Amino acid sequence: xxSKLLPGKPYPLGATFDGKGVNFALYxxxxxxxxxxxxxxxxxxxxxxxxxxxxRTDFIWHIYVKDLKPGQLYGYRVSGPYEPGNGHRFNYNxxxxxxxxxxxxxxxxxxxxxxxxxxxxxDEDLSFSEKDSAPFVPKxxxxxxxxxxxxxxxxxxxxxxxxIYETHVKGFTYLNPEIPENIRGTYAGxxxxxxxxxxxxxxxxxxxxxxxxxxxxxxxxxxxxxxNYWGYNTLCFFAPDARYSSRGVRGQQVNExxxxxxxxxxxxxxxxxxxxxxxxxxxxxxxxxxxxxxIDNASYYRLTDDKRYxxxxxxxxxxxxxxxxxxxxxxxxxxxxxxxxxxxDGFRFDxxxxxxxxxxxxxxxxxxxxxxxxxxxxxxxxxxxxxWDVGEGGYQVGKFPPGWAEWNGKYRDCIRDYWNGSENIISxxxxxxxxxxxxxxxxxxxxxxINFVTAHDGFTLHDLVSYNEKHNEANGEDxxxxxxxxxxxxxGIEGPTDDEAINALRSRQKRNFLATLFLSQxxxxxxxxxxxxxxxxxxxxxxxxxxxxxxxxxxxxxxDLLEFTRKLIHLRNDHSVxxxxxxxxxxxxxxxxxxxxxxxxxxxxxxxxxHWHDGSAKSVAIYLSGEGIRSVDSEGNPVIDDDFYLIFNAxxxxxxxxxxxxxxxxxxxxxxxxxxxxxxxxxxxxxxxxIHVEGRSVMLIQNENKRHG
Numbered sequence: 001x002x003s004k005l006l007p008g009k010p011y012p013l014g015a016t017f018d019g020k021g022v023n024f025a026l027y028x029x030x031x032x033x034x035x036x037x038x039x040x041x042x043x044x045x046x047x048x049x050x051x052x053x054x055x056r057t058d059f060i061w062h063i064y065v066k067d068l069k070p071g072q073l074y075g076y077r078v079s080g081p082y083e084p085g086n087g088h089r090f091n092y093n094x095x096x097x098x099x100x101x102x103x104x105x106x107x108x109x110x111x112x113x114x115x116x117x118x119x120x121x122x123d124e125d126l127s128f129s130e131k132d133s134a135p136f137v138p139k140x141x142x143x144x145x146x147x148x149x150x151x152x153x154x155x156x157x158x159x160x161x162x163x164i165y166e167t168h169v170k171g172f173t174y175l176n177p178e179i180p181e182n183i184r185g186t187y188a189g190x191x192x193x194x195x196x197x198x199x200x201x202x203x204x205x206x207x208x209x210x211x212x213x214x215x216x217x218x219x220x221x222x223x224x225x226x227x228n229y230w231g232y233n234t235l236c237f238f239a240p241d242a243r244y245s246s247r248g249v250r251g252q253q254v255n256e257x258x259x260x261x262x263x264x265x266x267x268x269x270x271x272x273x274x275x276x277x278x279x280x281x282x283x284x285x286x287x288x289x290x291x292x293x294x295i296d297n298a299s300y301y302r303l304t305d306d307k308r309y310x311x312x313x314x315x316x317x318x319x320x321x322x323x324x325x326x327x328x329x330x331x332x333x334x335x336x337x338x339x340x341x342x343x344x345d346g347f348r349f350d351x352x353x354x355x356x357x358x359x360x361x362x363x364x365x366x367x368x369x370x371x372x373x374x375x376x377x378x379x380x381x382x383x384x385x386x387x388w389d390v391g392e393g394g395y396q397v398g399k400f401p402p403g404w405a406e407w408n409g410k411y412r413d414c415i416r417d418y419w420n421g422s423e424n425i426i427s428x429x430x431x432x433x434x435x436x437x438x439x440x441x442x443x444x445x446x447x448x449x450i451n452f453v454t455a456h457d458g459f460t461l462h463d464l465v466s467y468n469e470k471h472n473e474a475n476g477e478d479x480x481x482x483x484x485x486x487x488x489x490x491x492g493i494e495g496p497t498d499d500e501a502i503n504a505l506r507s508r509q510k511r512n513f514l515a516t517l518f519l520s521q522x523x524x525x526x527x528x529x530x531x532x533x534x535x536x537x538x539x540x541x542x543x544x545x546x547x548x549x550x551x552x553x554x555x556x557x558x559x560d561l562l563e564f565t566r567k568l569i570h571l572r573n574d575h576s577v578x579x580x581x582x583x584x585x586x587x588x589x590x591x592x593x594x595x596x597x598x599x600x601x602x603x604x605x606x607x608x609x610x611h612w613h614d615g616s617a618k619s620v621a622i623y624l625s626g627e628g629i630r631s632v633d634s635e636g637n638p639v640i641d642d643d644f645y646l647i648f649n650a651x652x653x654x655x656x657x658x659x660x661x662x663x664x665x666x667x668x669x670x671x672x673x674x675x676x677x678x679x680x681x682x683x684x685x686x687x688x689x690x691i692h693v694e695g696r697s698v699m700l701i702q703n704e705n706k707r708h709g
Contacts, residue, residue: 008064010057013333014100014238015074015142021066022142026076026098027059027326028296030088033079034061037095037134041071041250045135047095050077059326071250073105073139074098078295082116084125087298087307089289091116094133097236097291099330101140102337104214104239105249108290109136110222116289125285125308137290138214138235138242143251145341147258154345155268157205159382159405159447159523160579163569164272165204166456167528168230169212169244171551178554186246187253191260196267202531202562203569206270206382208348210456212257213273214239216281216290221544224476229546230456232350233281233316235290237334240342254342261343270345272382273338277320277331278354278389284310284317292320300327313354313391322355322368331355332371335378346382348407353389353396369401379403384450398439405523408436408449415453416464416487418650419512419696424615429648430599433622435521437583446580449522453513454530459540461530464488465509466495471538474545482541495538507561508696511674512650514565515698518572519646521580531565533558560677571672571700577624577641581631589628594663596628604658604688619649619693621657623664626703643703653695662687665703672700 008023016023024036038049053061075097080090094116097104112119113131121127173179173189183189190207199207211231221227231241245253261271282293285308292300302311302319310318321327338344349355355368372378387396387406397409414432418425431438435446454461459470468490470482491505510533517524528534529552536542542550572578584597599607600621611617626641633639643665649655659668668685675694684704685691693699 003068004066005051006064006066007055008062010060010062012100013060014098014102015140017068017070017142017144021064022068022072023062023064024053024074025060025062025100026053026295027299027330028061028078028080029059029299029326030296031061031078031080031090035077035079035092036063036065037075037077038068039073039075039139041073047134068142070142070144072142073250074142075134075137075139076295080296082128084285084308085306087303089116089125089293089297091129091289091294093130094289094294095137096289096294097137098140099236099291099295100238100333101236102143102145102238103141103249103251103254104138104236104242105141106138107243108138108216108288110219111136114288114290115286116294133289140236141239141249141251143254145254147255149258149262149343152262152265152343154343155205155265155270157268157270157345158581159445160581161573162206162270162382162523163204163518163573164206164208164450164523164525165199165202165528166208166210166274166452166525168210168456168550170546171229172528174551175548176552176554183246186244187240187256187260188246191263196263196269199269200267202566203573204269204526205573206272206345207264208272208274208525210274211276211350212240212244213237213275214241218283219288224544226476226544227546228544229550230543232276232543234276234279235281237275237277237330238337258342265343270382271343272346272348272384273344274348274350275335276350277322277334278349278351279314279316279318279320282318284312287317299324313357313389313394314351315390319354322357322366328367328371331368332375332378335372336375339377339381344381346384348384348386350386351389351394352385352387352400353394354391356396356400357389357391369404373401373403398436402443404444405448405450407455407525408432408439408451408522410439411436411449411451411520411522412453412455413487415513415516418618418648419509419516420487420489421618421650421652423618426614426617426620427612430612430620433516433520433648434584434597435580441583446521446583447523450525451517451520451522452525452527453517454527455525456527457541457543458483459486459488459538460527460534460536461510461513462506462533462535463538463540464513465506466490466535467538468494469538470540471495472541474539474549475541476544482539486540505696507677508674510561511564512696512698514568515672515674515700516648518568519578519698519700521578521584524572526565526569528552532562568672575626575641575644576629576631576639577626577644580629582629585628585630589625589630592625592627594625594628596625596630598623598660598664600657600660602655602657604660618651619647619655621645621647623660645701645703647691647693647699647701649693649695649697649699651695655693655695656690657693659685659687659689659691665705667704668701669704670699671702672698674698
């Protein structure tokens with residue numbers, strides 16, 4: 001090697017190209033030696049050069065190599081004690097990925113050499129493997145971070161005017177005939193004008209991408225002919241996964257991701273990443289040695305009192321230790337990188353309760369949240385928690401700190417129960433559709449609630465109304481995986497049927513769920529494909545199905561459902577009364593004698609306290625005052641909207657509802673009726689008139705004599 005070696009600097013961590021060479025910096029507190037390994041760019045399995053890092057500053061090993069260029073492949077070999085009982089798993093024979101690598105080339109080729117111990121040994125992980133893992137692991141890549149953003153700025157979207165679309169980079173476009181075949185299933189496929197037009201036409205303002213951090217498919221899945229499709233198995237927290245790149249894997253994936261973000265921003269669509277900082281792809285004590293485990297196991301993971309083993313709050317075998325300063329720095333550096341260099345607009349944190357655990361108990365004032373709260377960059381983007389993990393006390397819906405929104409699991413469960421005809425649900429249903437004040441009113445707003453009926457994990461919307469039981473046989477676990485209590489209802493027959501009545505009921509139920517979702521206060525999240533009737537054949541845990549089970553089937557799209565969803569989202573986007581910033585007060589607004597919200601019985605009288613305790617009640621009408629929003633726009637002008645009367649009827653029989661007295665409006669028009677597949681027509685109603693609401697349906701009527709705009 002002819003490159004000149006210099007001491008380099010401890011910061012920034014990772015591999016940093018400055019135009020003349022590359023600075024390498026790696027954190028390891030307990031290592032005794034670190035070698036930087038460079039690989040031939042033509043034959044990446046050939047380790048062309050080893051460089052011993054002799055400089056060490058505050059546990060950071062560093063060196064500067066002149067004349068190295070972007071595209072250079074590299075990895076580390078780290079020496080130290082192999083003492084699993086003391087938490088140390090150093091093994092110089094294992095090539096390790098840089099935790100701060102900005103790109104990863106290739107993917108894991110499973111072999112026994114990837115494990116720090118001798119696989120099959122009677123001593124298991126107490127044994128020591130001398131096999132070289134370099135031919136089987138992906139290589140870290142030096143990149144050039146320069147990119148012409150053309151003045152890109154994040155769309156200015158507050159939570160209250162956000163509609164989130166959760167999707168998978170590959171699954172969303174892989175079968176889309178309107179996308180060029182060579183870019184289907186890639187970042188470029190998401191950035192294609194036809195994809196963006198679809199999202200805009202639908203009314204989407206933020207796209208939430210399932211994990212794009214470079215991840216690993218487990219060996220056990222590969223041996224079954226399956227793979228980790230969802231991606232919740234991170235190897236590197238800075239690198240966009242190369243499998244979603246159409247341009248190459250030597251840094252081209254980084255620019256392709258940036259181009260995707262730039263094009264979405266031009267269309268006014270924000271980008272939110274689903275991130276997995278709670279664990280890594282290295283599994284438990286019997287898992288492979290790919291990065292952190294071999295760099296400094298005890299300095300990255302939560303270990304039990306017997307340091308051979310890991311605390312597992314994630315169900316994956318290990319838990320990153322967010323209490324350690326170097327791990328916190330890794331997480332914060334990663335988040336800042338994706339904001340400042342990749343221009344993303346927010347994050348959804350997988351199993352976020354894990355990050356809140358100080359020692360064992362969940363603590364909403366943990367170091368992780370303290371650091372984020374004071375960070376001038378991270379604190380300003382959208383921060384969404386999945387507020388649970390698999391550990392004791394991990395269910396923390398409603399308990400995250402100010403500045404955080406949450407996936408509202410209680411909203412999902414309640415809305416499912418309501419439309420399935422459950423009793424003793426009407427009071428909670430009222431809480432959920434008005435923003436879940438019982439969970440968030442103490443110190444947050446209705447927009448703290450990310451409302452969803454379905455998510456990537458569980459039944460699709462179509463399957464929710466088509467299956468009573470999960471059907472996960474294709475996952476190879478004898479149907480033992482996935483949630484067994486789905487709060488689903490098959491409408492009378494399990495799975496596909498030719499029964500027209502059942503299919504009609506299923507279609508109505510899908511419209512009911514969607515109408516409830518988009519007319520509720522809070523932030524709605526739509527799962528990709530629910531708007532076109534996507535099915536997974538009853539599989540409610542398709543994490544390992546990188547195939548037609550998971551991909552969107554555009555040729556079988558339900559265009560009627562798509563059009564209904566499009567109109568519904570645009571109705572929400574056009575009317576601030578459905579997306580309030582502030583809580584309802586239930587009292588008259590200033591300068592008006594009409595309250596901001598009122599609840600009605602079928603006879604047109606207002607509900608009283610005892611009505612909420614009627615266990616058999618399955619219907620309710622809600623008056624929403626457009627003059628009672630009590631907020632101002634960006635120019636300081638009062639937000640005024642139309643008045644609406646919203647009727648939910650989960651009873652299997654139809655009900656006659658009387659229009660309230662003239663105090664609330666003189667002329668009303670039906671604008672949505674989920675019991676009908678066609679336009680509800682122009683029929684008008686006056687105070688005292690009776691309007692028939694079909695069983696299991698939602699009706700929305702609008703005050704015609706007080707229209708605004």
